Amino acid sequence: MSKVEVTTQSNTKKIALSGHFTAMDHDQFRGILDDLQSGQGCTSCTVDLEHLDFIDSGGLGMLLLLRDACIKQKMALSLNNAKGDVLRILDIAKFDQLFKVVG
Amino acid sequence: MVFAFSSHAILGSDCATRVISALPPMDDDTRFCVRVCLHEALYNAALHGNLELMDIHCSGITQQVQDRLDDPRLGSRPVFVTCDATAEGLSIVVKDFGDPQVSLPAEDRGHGVGGLSLIRRLTEDMTFDPKVKELTMRFCWKEAI
DSSP: OEEEEEEEETTEEEEEEEEEEOGGGHHHHHHHHHHHHHOOSOOEEEEEEEEEEEEOHHHHHHHHHHHHHHHHTTOEEEEEOOOHHHHHHHHHTTGGGTSEEEO | OEEEEEHHHHHHSOHHHHHHHTSOOOOHHHHHHHHHHHHHHHHIIIIIIITOOSOTTSTTHHHHHHHHHHSHHHHTOEEEEEEEEOSSEEEEEEEOOSOTTTOOOOOOOTTTOSHHHHHHHHSSEEEEETTTTEEEEEEEOSSOO
16 A cells, blocks of 8 residues: 655645555545545646656556646646655656656 | 465455565566566456456545455455466466456556556567466566575
8 A cells, every 4th residue: 555645735635655556555545535625726737756666557557647636726746856666667658658757 | 375365365465575585586586576467467467357346446446445455245356376486487367256247357557557567578578368368477586585
């Protein structure tokens, strides 16, 4: 299971993921999506992947749901600090074509 | 080499790494591919196969998974992993015991990030036989160890 931490700084929602982000984290992440869609004046969202060790297709699917939510709310979205296996999986899934991926 | 896992074990622990630790040493690139593919295949077998869940992105999925794990008919089904390492490469067969009429692994969704899509990209060859619920994945050794 992944640990998910959400903070808000000025107009940016920051979501920090750590551990293993898989399909089993869906309900936890769904709460964040619901919160995001309620709209709290944020104009951008960043997902910090620095401490994420693994992501599977279920986790990738949740990032796509987040992308959909951000588009709906007209919020900019970026995936930050992915490294190692996680960065490689994002590359394989061609997420750089869908997200702003920041090293 | 044959391994048997419960769906509960697959969803609650890192069974892919347990299988890899019992396999012959392999280069880092192959290890990455095997780990990702095994994880995806095991999750597919447990969630879409044995537990017969079609949509893992629906609301309340955690409770649905728990309810089905607690259902003796679904929760007791095992997943078998058969590994065959040769000089050329590695073959892994993952078999679940879901009903072939109602349970199929989730195909690619939207942008092609479904489990089978990742497996296709990381294996030399991948086949799935829905009648016997067997996913076969083949990997070639990239470097001699």
